[in-house]
Amino acid sequence: MSQRRVTIADVAEHANVSTAAVSKVLRNAYGVSPAMQTRVQEAIAALGYRPHAAARGMRGQTYTVGVLVPDVRNPFFPELIEGMVEHLGATNYQVLLGPGGSEPESQSRSIDAMVDRRMDGLILIAPIVGRRALEETARAVPTVVIGRHGRSADYDAVVDDDQVGAGLVVDHLADLGHRRIAHIEHRYTRRGSPTTMPQTVRAEGYRRAMERRGLGGYVDVVASTYTEEGGYTATKELLARPVRPTAIFAGADAAAIGTLNAVHEAGLSVPGDISVAGYDNTAIAALGPISLTSVDQDGHLMGVNAARMLLERVEGTRERSALLTLSPTLVVRRSTAPPPT
Amino acid sequence: MSQRRVTIADVAEHANVSTAAVSKVLRNAYGVSPAMQTRVQEAIAALGYRPHAAARGMRGQTYTVGVLVPDVRNPFFPELIEGMVEHLGATNYQVLLGPGGSEPESQSRSIDAMVDRRMDGLILIAPIVGRRALEETARAVPTVVIGRHGRSADYDAVVDDDQVGAGLVVDHLADLGHRRIAHIEHRYTRRGSPTTMPQTVRAEGYRRAMERRGLGGYVDVVASTYTEEGGYTATKELLARPVRPTAIFAGADAAAIGTLNAVHEAGLSVPGDISVAGYDNTAIAALGPISLTSVDQDGHLMGVNAARMLLERVEGTRERSALLTLSPTLVVRRSTAPPPT
DNA sequence: CTGAAAGCGCTAACAA
DNA sequence: TTGTTAGCGCTTTCAG
Numbered sequence: 001m002s003q004r005r006v007t008i009a010d011v012a013e014h015a016n017v018s019t020a021a022v023s024k025v026l027r028n029a030y031g032v033s034p035a036m037q038t039r040v041q042e043a044i045a046a047l048g049y050r051p052h053a054a055a056r057g058m059r060g061q062t063y064t065v066g067v068l069v070p071d072v073r074n075p076f077f078p079e080l081i082e083g084m085v086e087h088l089g090a091t092n093y094q095v096l097l098g099p100g101g102s103e104p105e106s107q108s109r110s111i112d113a114m115v116d117r118r119m120d121g122l123i124l125i126a127p128i129v130g131r132r133a134l135e136e137t138a139r140a141v142p143t144v145v146i147g148r149h150g151r152s153a154d155y156d157a158v159v160d161d162d163q164v165g166a167g168l169v170v171d172h173l174a175d176l177g178h179r180r181i182a183h184i185e186h187r188y189t190r191r192g193s194p195t196t197m198p199q200t201v202r203a204e205g206y207r208r209a210m211e212r213r214g215l216g217g218y219v220d221v222v223a224s225t226y227t228e229e230g231g232y233t234a235t236k237e238l239l240a241r242p243v244r245p246t247a248i249f250a251g252a253d254a255a256a257i258g259t260l261n262a263v264h265e266a267g268l269s270v271p272g273d274i275s276v277a278g279y280d281n282t283a284i285a286a287l288g289p290i291s292l293t294s295v296d297q298d299g300h301l302m303g304v305n306a307a308r309m310l311l312e313r314v315e316g317t318r319e320r321s322a323l324l325t326l327s328p329t330l331v332v333r334r335s336t337a338p339p340p341t
Numbered sequence: 342m343s344q345r346r347v348t349i350a351d352v353a354e355h356a357n358v359s360t361a362a363v364s365k366v367l368r369n370a371y372g373v374s375p376a377m378q379t380r381v382q383e384a385i386a387a388l389g390y391r392p393h394a395a396a397r398g399m400r401g402q403t404y405t406v407g408v409l410v411p412d413v414r415n416p417f418f419p420e421l422i423e424g425m426v427e428h429l430g431a432t433n434y435q436v437l438l439g440p441g442g443s444e445p446e447s448q449s450r451s452i453d454a455m456v457d458r459r460m461d462g463l464i465l466i467a468p469i470v471g472r473r474a475l476e477e478t479a480r481a482v483p484t485v486v487i488g489r490h491g492r493s494a495d496y497d498a499v500v501d502d503d504q505v506g507a508g509l510v511v512d513h514l515a516d517l518g519h520r521r522i523a524h525i526e527h528r529y530t531r532r533g534s535p536t537t538m539p540q541t542v543r544a545e546g547y548r549r550a551m552e553r554r555g556l557g558g559y560v561d562v563v564a565s566t567y568t569e570e571g572g573y574t575a576t577k578e579l580l581a582r583p584v585r586p587t588a589i590f591a592g593a594d595a596a597a598i599g600t601l602n603a604v605h606e607a608g609l610s611v612p613g614d615i616s617v618a619g620y621d622n623t624a625i626a627a628l629g630p631i632s633l634t635s636v637d638q639d640g641h642l643m644g645v646n647a648a649r650m651l652l653e654r655v656e657g658t659r660e661r662s663a664l665l666t667l668s669p670t671l672v673v674r675r676s677t678a679p680p681p682t
Numbered sequence: 683c684t685g686a687a688a689g690c691g692c693t694a695a696c697a698a
Numbered sequence: 699t700t701g702t703t704a705g706c707g708c709t710t711t712c713a714g
Contacts, residue, residue: 005481007707018685023709031683054395054403054459055707058690062395064458069438072419073624081413085440089447094454097410097438099426106430113435116394117405117458140346228624261629283414283569287598288605289630348691359701364693372699396691399706 006049015043026051027060053094057118063092065310066114068100068124070107074226074254075282076299077125080146083303084123091311093120102188104129111137121310126198128188142313144306150196151323156309158302158324162198165295165328166205166249167212169277172293172330173247174213176338178275181210181218182245184234184255186226199226202251202279226251231258239266246274246339253278253285256292260335271337281331291334302326347390356384367392368401394435398459404433406651407455409441409465411448415567415595417621417640418466421487424644425464432652434461443529445470452478462651467539469529483654485647491537492664497650499643499665503539506636506669507546507590508553510618513634513671514588515554517679519616522551522559523586525575525596527567540567543592543620567592572599580607587615587680594619594626597633601676612678622672632675643667 008026012019017036024032025040032040043049053062065088069077085095098114100107108129114122115137126147127134137143138155145157166183173181183206186199194200203221210219220241224234231250235258238245248263250256256278263274270276278285281296305324312318349367353360358377365373366381373381384390394403406429410418426436439455441448449470455463456478467488468475478484479496486498507524514522524547527540535541544562551560561582565575572591576599579586589604591597597619604615611617619626622637646665653659 005707008709009707019708020685020687020710021683024684027709029709033683036683050453050457052459052707053454053457054398055690056709057395058399058692058707059709060690062458064454066437072422073416075414075416078413081440085442094451095440096407096454096458097440099422099436099438101426110435112391113394113405113437116391117403117437118393118395228628257628264629284625284628287631288602290628346691349693350691360692361694361701361703362699365700368693370693374699377700393691396706397693399691399708400693401706402693 005052006047008049008051010047011040011043011049014047015039054118061120061314062118063094064117064119065093065095065307065314066117066119066122067095067097068107068110068114068122068127069097070100070102070126070128072099075284076253076280076297079299080125080303080306083300083305084307085303086300087304087307088311093311100127102128108133115141121314123306123310128197131196142310144310144313146302146306147198148196149198149201151321153321156313156322156324158306158309158326159198160297160302160326160328162201162328163205163208165279165297165330166202167209168295168328168330169249169279169293170206170209170213170215172332173249173275173277173336174215176247176275176336178247178339179215179218180220180243180245181215181247181249182220182222182238184231184248184250184259185221185223186230186251186255187223188225199251206249220245224255226255228254228258228261231255232262233258235259235262239263239268244274247277247336248274249277251279253280253282253292253294256294257284257290260290260292270335273340275336275339277336285331285333293333293336294331295328296331297328298326346393347388349390349392351388352381352384352390355388356380395459402461402655403459404435405458405460406434406436406648406655407458407460407463408436408438409448409451409455409463409468410438411441411443411467411469413440415593416623416625417594417638420640421466421644421647424641424646425648427641428645428648429652434652441468443469449474456482462655464647464651469538472537483651485651485654487643487647488539489537490539490542492662494662497654497663497665499647499650499667500539501638501643501667501669503542503669504546504549506620506638506671507543508550509636509669509671510590510620510634511547511550511554511556513673514590514616514618514677515556517588517616517677519588519680520556520559521561521584521586522556522588522590523561523563523579525572525589525591525600526562526564527571527592527596528564529566540592547590561586565596567596569595569599569602572596573603574599576600576603580604580609585615588618588677589615590618592620594621594623594633594635597635598625598631601631601633611676614681616677616680618677626672626674634674634677635672636669637672638669639667
């Protein structure tokens with residue numbers, strides 16, 4: 001299997017310097033003369049040397065940022081990831097994604113795996129592991145959590161104001177004249193601290209907004225999952241109510257898609273019979289035939305900022321933990337209209 | 342930042358054995374008595390020890406499989422990834438994904454990064470790097486390439502028969518009575534060996550099938566990209582033809598979505614005015630309002646097999662390179678119908 | 683500014 | 699079967 005890889009020793013020999021000198025050049029460390037700098041760089045180029053990240057990690061950094069991706073199918077995550085990659089692509093750091101799955105156990109496994117591989121920093125997208133475990137890893141390696149509300153002294157956080165987002169939807173629907181506005185929530189049946197999860201905040205935001213609009217008596221939440229299937233099932237349930245809702249606010253576009261399918265299947269029309277709104281403003285929502293009213297989170301911006309905040313911690317520029325809250329906007333499309341008269 | 346991590350030395354001390362013994366237990370290596378086995382395992386549990394993957398990699402393996410993901414937005418890739426994760430989840434190996442981007446340069450960077458981190462094996466999803474470079478990395482670390490046609494002595498490959506798939510679509514449309522069947526191809530303007538790429542084989546399969554059906558005179562290929570925007574642009578171009586096609590076969594669902602948007606925007610209906618077919622049978626294709634006729638590749642199966650084949654190489658069970666070709670099927674939905682009369 | 687030497691946590695080869 | 703020892707490729711003191 002091929003010849004031995006070029007190592008720092010080869011470069012040192014080729015350039016007639018010590019390995020320590022090469023190491024310094026590699027890291028732009030203090031204390032190298034311009035002459036040596038160029039000598040070493042020439043040797044590196046001549047030999048096609050690439051430092052061995054795993055070995056570097058044994059003493060210093062691995063120059064790797066790990067990103068926990070709970071659900072590889074969630075179409076919102078690519079926005080985040082592209083934001084991170086864009087920001088980190090300009091640095092020496094490499095991004096590696098850990099497919100975490102939707103269970104706390106599998107996510108923990110993935111997180112541990114990244115820690116065990118000596119990643120310099122971690123970005124966790126809406127992790128559903130317990131707060132305790134979260135803070136423990138955050139104390140071991142700089143961590144930015146995306147999507148979970150509530151601040152921590154140990155990790156930085158980037159969140160979108162889900163409560164405001166839910167309010168935008170309820171206001172929009174109420175303004176159109178809807179009263180029977182139902183909500184589809186994502187709920188996992190595990191322990192943890194659910195109040196900090198986006199889905200909980202969205203559901204709570206929905207409730208508060210309904211009350212604020214004097215629609216407290218119409219509050220109707222179905223617990224399901226933020227998946228197409230979850231939306232489908234929940235909608236079936238809603239359509240079977242003695243008195244049907246005139247609008248369904250799904251907590252995520254993925255679920256809203258399932259809602260559209262179920263409504264479609266029931267022979268009802270959107271928005272003629274029922275208005276449907278989603279959350280995340282996924283690319284799917286913008287599709288002509290779908291045209292789903294949805295809350296936009298600017299995932300790209302969230303990703304960029306998460307990466308930026310993480311680097312500040314990795315490089316020690318900032319000590320104290322920070323929380324960045326971004327504001328959502330509502331994108332109105334053709335899936336919402338006044339209720340049938 | 343927390344206390345020192347538990348190392349193999351701590352475990353050895355706690356269990357009153359040598360570090361070598363612990364190492365052996367860790368790897369189920371030959372030559373450990375049951376007694377020591379349990380002693381060590383108890384110590385591991387007691388201290389909450391997790392081996393340091395990066396350090397292991399310095400001498401042995403990292404127990405990490407790297408997957409190059411060119412486009413995090415492509416909805417077909419999650420199928421592959423879930424297949425891999427499912428298969429590898431039952432082993433000691435961890436999956437990490439490298440976001441490669443759609444440029445050869447960024448992909449190479451990502452691949453190198455995974456090699457530099459001593460991954461035990463690589464799965465490359467439709468990489469667009471040159472064959473030379475591909476074989477070079479394959480000689481450095483066991484590699485399975487997904488989606489590129491043509492065999493290699495250095496790497497294993499898993500492909501779906503794209504030529505057959507394109508033929509299925511053309512046959513279906515021709516059977517419906519279409520003649521003006523246009524095709525949207527993905528083309529990047531770089532060097533490389535494009536004939537082995539799926540998009541090239543699909544386009545070629547389209548051409549051959551058209552000729553086979555006596556429609557050689559109607560061949561109409563627009564070079565664009567397998568993205569929503571690419572499909573949109575290409576369709577705009579097709580709709581501007583003096584004589585419009587009656588059917589558009591987009592080489593990927595993502596592009597087909599763009600096609601649907603463009604057709605929709607032009608005030609035309611699908612399939613009334615124009616039939617549209619995609620490729621990959623993505624989850625989006627199945628959505629009620631979309632209902633896109635598409636070629637199904639069983640990405641899950643491809644992922645599982647890629648992972649299986651890779652492990653065979655990593656663990657040395659198989660020496661010779663292998664090529665696995667799977668067959669596609671056509672899923673007919675409501676986006677295709679006879680041409681307008 | 684430069685280099686020698688120690689050691690990061692682990693595994694492999696060898697000795698006991 | 700078990701333990702000892704020598705590194706893997708790099709960074710980091712700390713002398714020179």
